[in-house]
Amino acid sequence: MHIPSGFNIVTPYFFVRDAESFVRFLIQGLGGEETCRSMRPNGEIANAQVRLGTSTVMISEATPHYPAMAAAYYLYVEDADQAMQLALQHGATLEMAVEDMPYGDRQGGVRDAHGNIWWLSQRLVDEAYQP
Structure with a gap:
């Protein structure tokens, strides 16, 4: 099994409203570092990755199909x-x-x-x- 560098067997994936402000909190409030980002055509975050220490978490703007949780x-x-x-x-x-x-x-x-x-x-x- 291959796991990308910075990821673990279990990787949290956040679906949130206002993903941009959540990424900002992870960086400024918890000391994270953004390592990757892809955007949807409407300008919302499709997937952002933030490294917190030795772990990476993923973030996406919530949608009706994947609501905020x-x-x-x-x-x-x-x-x-x-x-x-x-x-x-x-x-x-x-x-x-x-x-x-x-x-x-x-x-x-x-x-x-x-x-x-x-x-x-x-x-x-x-x-x-x-x-």
Whole structure:
């Protein structure tokens, strides 16, 4: 099996209204980098790809056939407090303040303007999760 560089076995694909502003949030609010974009004849994003760390996500403008849908994502970051501030500065709203968790992560949560929840997590220990 061949998987393109920057992609993983599971790759999130976002269908959102106002895909342009969502791509902007991924870049400015979560520190992503746009790597690819194709447009529809009407000027809407058909497919954009944004790399977040070692993962790529795909984004498309919602359509009646593929309506907008929100979900929750767990995003590992270098510094959870800093990532939280950046996301909030770029339009996210607070879901949960950053704090140390019993499973070894420092974590907080935000909701973006498109309804997605992002759990911003900084791993504090170099070991597997313990039940």
